[in-house]
Amino acid sequence: MEAGLFTANNVWMMVCTGLVFFMHLGFSFLEIGLTRQKNTVNILFKNVFIICVGLLLYYVGGFNLMYPGFEDGDAGFLKFAGFGIAAPENGMTPDYADGGYTWWTDFLFQGMFAATAATIVSGAVAERIKLGSFMLFTIVYVGLVYPIVGSWQWGGGFLSSLAYGKAEGFYDFAGSTLVHSVGGWGALIAIYLLGARIGKFGEDGKPKAIPGHNLPLTAAGVLILWLGWFGFNGGSVLSADPELTSLVLVTTSLAAAAGGVSAFLTSLIAYKNYDLTMFLNGILGGLVGITAGADQMSPNEAVIIGVLAGIIIVLGVALIDKLKLDDPVGAVAVHLICGIWGTLAVGIFGQLASFDQFLVQLAGVGAAATFCSVTGFIILFTIKKVAGLRVSEQEEMEGLDIHEHGMDAYADFRMNQH
Amino acid sequence: MKKVEAIIRKSKFDEVKKALHEIEVNFFSYWDVTGVGNEKQGHVYRGISYSTTDIQRRYLVIVVSDDFLDRTIKTLLESAATGNVGDGKIFVSDVIEAYRIRTGESGSAGIN
Numbered sequence: 460m461e462a463g464l465f466t467a468n469n470v471w472m473m474v475c476t477g478l479v480f481f482m483h484l485g486f487s488f489l490e491i492g493l494t495r496q497k498n499t500v501n502i503l504f505k506n507v508f509i510i511c512v513g514l515l516l517y518y519v520g521g522f523n524l525m526y527p528g529f530e531d532g533d534a535g536f537l538k539f540a541g542f543g544i545a546a547p548e549n550g551m552t553p554d555y556a557d558g559g560y561t562w563w564t565d566f567l568f569q570g571m572f573a574a575t576a577a578t579i580v581s582g583a584v585a586e587r588i589k590l591g592s593f594m595l596f597t598i599v600y601v602g603l604v605y606p607i608v609g610s611w612q613w614g615g616g617f618l619s620s621l622a623y624g625k626a627e628g629f630y631d632f633a634g635s636t637l638v639h640s641v642g643g644w645g646a647l648i649a650i651y652l653l654g655a656r657i658g659k660f661g662e663d664g665k666p667k668a669i670p671g672h673n674l675p676l677t678a679a680g681v682l683i684l685w686l687g688w689f690g691f692n693g694g695s696v697l698s699a700d701p702e703l704t705s706l707v708l709v710t711t712s713l714a715a716a717a718g719g720v721s722a723f724l725t726s727l728i729a730y731k732n733y734d735l736t737m738f739l740n741g742i743l744g745g746l747v748g749i750t751a752g753a754d755q756m757s758p759n760e761a762v763i764i765g766v767l768a769g770i771i772i773v774l775g776v777a778l779i780d781k782l783k784l785d786d787p788v789g790a791v792a793v794h795l796i797c798g799i800w801g802t803l804a805v806g807i808f809g810q811l812a813s814f815d816q817f818l819v820q821l822a823g824v825g826a827a828a829t830f831c832s833v834t835g836f837i838i839l840f841t842i843k844k845v846a847g848l849r850v851s852e853q854e855e856m857e858g859l860d861i862h863e864h865g866m867d868a869y870a871d872f873r874m875n876q877h
Numbered sequence: 878m879k880k881v882e883a884i885i886r887k888s889k890f891d892e893v894k895k896a897l898h899e900i901e902v903n904f905f906s907y908w909d910v911t912g913v914g915n916e917k918q919g920h921v922y923r924g925i926s927y928s929t930t931d932i933q934r935r936y937l938v939i940v941v942s943d944d945f946l947d948r949t950i951k952t953l954l955e956s957a958a959t960g961n962v963g964d965g966k967i968f969v970s971d972v973i974e975a976y977r978i979r980t981g982e983s984g985s986a987g988i989n
Binding site: 732 | 923
């Protein structure tokens with residue numbers, strides 16, 4: 460390979476690394492906007508903690524747990540290549556990873572992904588989880604659960620070689636299952652064990668609205684996430700291949716646009732109002748939905764996946780309310796339900812579509828579901844018994860900002876109400 | 878001297894202020910208040926419908942000399958009205974004394 464092409468590939472991958480990093484700001488804005496102002500500092504603190512500690516954990520052991528070097532044909536489940544990071548001898552040459560990027564880029568790109576799983580949980584548990592307990596959960600979930608599930612597919616483990624009939628293995632291009640569903644399962648288990656926020660369900664059991672305090676930030680967050688997804692999916696090509704990267708950006712954007720439009724229309728039909736938060740969640744649903752097969756779909760198929768994801772979002776948010784679960788930002792509908800949808804869609808649409816592939820995709824969804832919900836339950840249940848998960852009633856009413864952090868997000872800011 | 882307290886619509890504030898200036902009532906205080914009333918406002922958030930009876934209004938406190946009282950009330954009644962439910966209220970009460978802090982003047986001289 461020419462040095463120029465190697466450099467171009469690596470530059471693209473580093474740009475994508477930056478875009479995925481930027482997604483953490485998007486998640487922070489989204490979560491802040493859809494919750495109340497008294498918990499803003501707490502949410503920011505959690506998100507900053509996640510990106511810092513997530514990256515450090517990935518450096519300490521996560522990367523070597525996720526890419527442990529399974530041998531061909533050993534259907535790996537768990538392997539660890541040791542603590543710390545050190546580039547292999549050919550790591551800075553085009554011999555490494557077909558010249559798509561250097562080993563350092565590889566580490567940082569994957570490291571930026573790793574923290575995302577805990578960020579997804581952060582939004583769902585907002586406004587009532589103890590800071591210390593959440594940090595403990597993040598360390599175990601990002602440090603162990605995420606890399607182990609990732610190793611099954613991206614690390615060359617048993618899911619990647621799960622052949623059945625026409626299907627040659629499980630397929631998850633950029634992480635509908637490996638990233639989003641892993642976070643989504645953690646979120647679902649967490650909100651089940653935590654319980655709903657005070658005031659979310661009335662005495663008659665009916666769900667009540669707890670409006671978010673800053674929709675401009677929510678909108679900024681979602682648009683930033685869309686931008687970040689160019690790196691999340693575009694970088695998952697693992698080189699600057701002109702055809703694949705451009706196709707992936709097209710399918711990603713079309714699914715996002717279709718998801719948004721279909722969610723706002725579904726919400727308009729169901730509730731007779733133009734709900735901005737559903738529109739924004741629909742965009743995210745489309746993005747999560749296309750993620751598993753972004754390089755496999757035609758533009759038409761990307762639009763169909765997005766449209767269905769948008770409908771799923773509106774129904775999913777209502778379902779979570781029906782189940783008496785409280786998810787302030789819609790993380791379960793977006794990341795878990797649309798993650799599952801996107802993963803299964805690889806067996807229905809695109810170049811890999813076949814019934815055999817669908818069954819293999821289903822097996823992958825089941826494997827992640829089992830592992831994440833069991834480990835998530837053990838971690839969270841243990842924390843609940845030992846340290847408690849939930850803040851006191853007084854703290855929840857007065858806000859986590861003042862009780863956990865002793866500060867206000869908007870110290871001398873005054874709203875001009877209409 | 879009288880204290881006139883008026884609860885008015887925020888959307889009417891600029892009109893009221895202008896009308897008061899025209900009758901030479903140039904100084905008053907105001908702040909935003911939330912009250913509970915008969916007016917209901919429907920909302921929908923993420924598929925959940927709810928209505929709130931909390932209403933936002935602006936609260937004006939105007940201290941005037943007795944000879945200014947009638948025109949102040951008249952001006953408020955005219956400029957703050959839309960004819961719909963929720964236009965607000967006016968309360969009038971006696972003020973025992975008023976002082977201007979800078980000069981120590983009292984009575985009417987203290988407020989004008």
